[in-house]
Amino acid sequence: MLSFQNGFKAACAAVVLGAAFSATASAAQTSYPLTLKNCGRDITFRKEPASAVTVGQNSTEILYMLGLGDRVKGTSVWFGPVMKGYEEVNAKAPRLADNDPGFETLVARKPEMVAVQFQWHIGPEGIVARPEQFETLGIPVYTSPADCVGKDNSGGGDGVRNDAFTMDLIYQEIRELAQIFNVQERGTALVETLKAREAAARAKVAGAKGTLSAVFWFSSAELDLDPYVAGRKGAPGYIMQALGIRNVVESDEEWPTIGWETIAKTNPTLIVAGKTDRRRFKADDIAVKRAFLTSDPVTKLMPAVKEGRVFELDVQAMNPTVRSLDGIEALADAIAAAGLAR
Numbered sequence: 001m002l003s004f005q006n007g008f009k010a011a012c013a014a015v016v017l018g019a020a021f022s023a024t025a026s027a028a029q030t031s032y033p034l035t036l037k038n039c040g041r042d043i044t045f046r047k048e049p050a051s052a053v054t055v056g057q058n059s060t061e062i063l064y065m066l067g068l069g070d071r072v073k074g075t076s077v078w079f080g081p082v083m084k085g086y087e088e089v090n091a092k093a094p095r096l097a098d099n100d101p102g103f104e105t106l107v108a109r110k111p112e113m114v115a116v117q118f119q120w121h122i123g124p125e126g127i128v129a130r131p132e133q134f135e136t137l138g139i140p141v142y143t144s145p146a147d148c149v150g151k152d153n154s155g156g157g158d159g160v161r162n163d164a165f166t167m168d169l170i171y172q173e174i175r176e177l178a179q180i181f182n183v184q185e186r187g188t189a190l191v192e193t194l195k196a197r198e199a200a201a202r203a204k205v206a207g208a209k210g211t212l213s214a215v216f217w218f219s220s221a222e223l224d225l226d227p228y229v230a231g232r233k234g235a236p237g238y239i240m241q242a243l244g245i246r247n248v249v250e251s252d253e254e255w256p257t258i259g260w261e262t263i264a265k266t267n268p269t270l271i272v273a274g275k276t277d278r279r280r281f282k283a284d285d286i287a288v289k290r291a292f293l294t295s296d297p298v299t300k301l302m303p304a305v306k307e308g309r310v311f312e313l314d315v316q317a318m319n320p321t322v323r324s325l326d327g328i329e330a331l332a333d334a335i336a337a338a339g340l341a342r
Contacts, residue, residue, distance in 0.1 A: 030182040038176075039119065039148035041131065043140045048182045049112035055101060055128060056117020057082075058144060058321035063115065064089055065322070066178055066186050074109040076101035077121065079316050080277045083323070099280070103129040107137060113180065116143045117321070119153045142180065145169045146235075146320035151254075158254035161233035164241075165320045167198060174322070194325055201325075201332040202242055205341040209244025212340060214270040215263050216240075216247075218255055218318055220283040223292055226257035227283070235320040236272070239327045243335070245270070260298045269340070271304045272331065274315040286312055309338065 035044045053074040054060040060075045061083045069089035076097040082090040096105050100121060106114065106128070114134055116122045122129050122141055131141040147153070149172075150163025171191045178187025216230035230236035231251040240247050248266035249258060271293065275286040282288055293299045293310060304310060311334045317327025335341050 028184050030179050030184065034180065036142075036176060036180070039123075039143045039145070043142060045113065045140055045180055047112075049180065051109070051111050052113045052115055053096070053106050053109050053111040054115045054117075055106070055121045056115070056144070057316060058117045058319065058323065059115035060090075060093070061086065062174055062177055062322055065190055066174070066181065066183055068177075068181055068183065069093065071181070073111055074101075074106065076106075077117065078277070079319075080275070080314055099278075100128055103133060107134070107139070111139060114139060114141045115177065116141060117319075118147050119143060120158075123148075123153060125154075142177065144320070145172050145176075160253055161231070162252070164233040165235050165238050165324075167194070167238065167324060169320065170322050170324065171195075194322070198242065198325055198328060201329045204332045205243050205335050208335060208341045210246075211342075212244070212269045212335070213246040213248050213266070214240055214272055215249060215266070215268045216272045216274070216313070216318060217289065218274045218315060219276075219281050221281055223283055223288070226259045227263075228255040229258050229263070230254075230318065231256055234318075235324045235327070236318050239317070239324060239331060242328050243332055260296065264298050264302050267302070268304055269309060270335075271302070271310045272313050273310060274318055275312045276315040278315075309340075 030048065032048065033044050033046050035042055049071065051071050051073045052063065054063065054072060054076065056077045057079055060072065063069065063072055064083065064086045069092070072093040074094045074096040076095070077100065078098050114122065119126065121127060122131060123143065124130060134141050146165060146169040149169055151159050151161045153159035171194070174191055175187045178184045216236040218228045218230065220227040229249050230247065231249055231253045232247045233252050234254045237247055248263065248268045249256065273286060273289045276284050278284050283292070293305050299305055311331065313327055313330060314323060316323040317330070
């Protein structure tokens with residue numbers, strides 16, 4: 001099997017921040033109080049937040065990329081190691097929980113705002129809390145637009161996307177967080193750098209457009225149950241669209257469960273298997289995924305498995321996050337290395 005690791009390179013991170021901090025002083029300044037429309041709600045910031053807690057690795061890493069690590073007073077919900085280049089700043093931010101934090105734990109850090117990746121954690125039916133619980137304490141909650149814009153989370157679980165995810169939602173999040181913290185020039189510089197990287201990755205495999213198909217396997221609740229695979233409108237769908245790859249799964253659900261027999265009949269060119277440090281399910285372990293694919297009576301006969309076209313991808317790239325760009329780059333590199341970008 002071919003494998004590859006995701007992650008931002010430290011050098012790239014330095015370039016991004018260097019560009020941001022050298023931006024001209026004439027950049028727009030935030031005027032407070034600032035009110036933004038966020039996930040169907042108006043949120044107001046009376047002043048520039050001096051501190052924040054985060055519920056979601058993506059929210060944490062965007063704040064780091066904006067040079068705001070010193071304001072992060074607590075983090076939670078981690079899928080893997082912090083983005084490369086930010087190990088030192090992350091070591092200074094207390095980890096409140098690897099998975100779901102408690103409401104009281106978050107409030108105890110006395111944050112002036114909360115940055116949230118998933119409404120599943122903090123939202124109308126949040127398992128941690130509802131936004132109103134923080135707001136009664138004067139703490140505004142900002143939720144990633146990627147988890148609510150064009151998406152219906154009312155049915156629980158991972159929700160259903162009515163509109164396909166695009167990186168524009170991540171760029172919106174970067175700009176809005178930069179506005180909230182009055183570092184708008186850094187947000188502009190970061191977005192421009194990320195857009196340039198995406199364009200370069202697309203160009204790398206332009207010759208393979210329309211010739212490849214894939215299935216993205218996030219995990220499985222049990223190995224003898226149907227796997228969680230990527231629907232067409234989530235982050236993996238965008239990754240595939242960007243690289244000209246056809247998704248063999250046509251569901252609008254974020255992560256539908258579909259049997260391997262059904263997947264095998266579609267004969268995907270590639271199987272992209274999620275890699276994570278999380279161990280909520282046995283199949284979170286990439287080694288378990290590999291062993292299953294080569295031993296299961298159905299999957300071991302799939303050409304993608306027999307011919308070594310199984311690629312590993314950091315699951316943060318499979319979520320609608322800034323790491324989705326890492327996924328585009330890493331998959332483009334793997335396709336090129338496998339000789340499939342003809």
